[in-house]
Amino acid sequence: MKIGYARISTQEQNLGLQIDALTAAGCEKLFNDEGVSGACVSRPALDNALRTLKPGDVLVTWKLDRLGRSLAHLIQLIGEFDERGIGFQSLSECIDTTTAGGRLYFHMMGALAEFERSLISERTKAGLMAARKRGAIVGRPSKLTDAQIDFANKNIEMRHATITALAEQFGVAPLTLSRALKRKKSMAQDSGLAAIAGFQG
Secondary structure, three states: OOEEEEOOOOOOOOOOHHHHHHOOOOOOOEEEOOOOOOOOOOOOHHHHHHHHHHOEEEEEEEOOOHOOOOOHHHHHEEEHHHHOOEEEOOOOOOOOOOHHHHHHHHHHHHHHHHHHHHHHHHHHHHHHHHHHOOOOOOOOOOOOOOHHHHHHHHHHHOOOOOOOHHHHHOOOHHHHHHHHEEEEEHHHHHHHHHHHHHHHH
16 A cells, blocks of 8 residues: 655645645555654654554655655665565655665665765864864863862872762762873873973974
8 A cells, every 4th residue: 555645844835736746646545744844853644654554555755855854864764664564655756665776776875874974973073183183172061170180180199089989079970080080191191292292303
């Protein structure tokens, strides 16, 4: 059975155009979301349509953007359909996962989405490294002051207190204090290496 899903995010958009196209494509049941943004996690009519689908059924939409919130979400849905033995068709893009060509197309989309995520991750890391080199403070504010970290470091080195006891005193988790101490040590080592390099230069 073909089940159609239509969605408009504003009343100014034309739901009738989608319904006519889905009906012409042979959809026996239609589910419509009106005034619902594609960014919404929960869409009542779509949720009902997904619950209605059974193995052998095909979900049909007018365009890809009517179904998925993003490319990653769309690929996730199609993957779930495949596991359940459900097909998917998008009329405007002429996509049909009930065919070998349609399934290949979606595998390619998945690979491109993963490639895009990798590029974004690399750019983010490069940007953070550049910001740190300029002296900018990135990330969440530290829960501990420099004075507290120095105090903890001194007392731990002299074996006057444990990380657990000091963390409780400062009102933070032991792991938080441990990470702060490691960052402080790493920064001190970097400063020492830079000073040596400057002297040698």
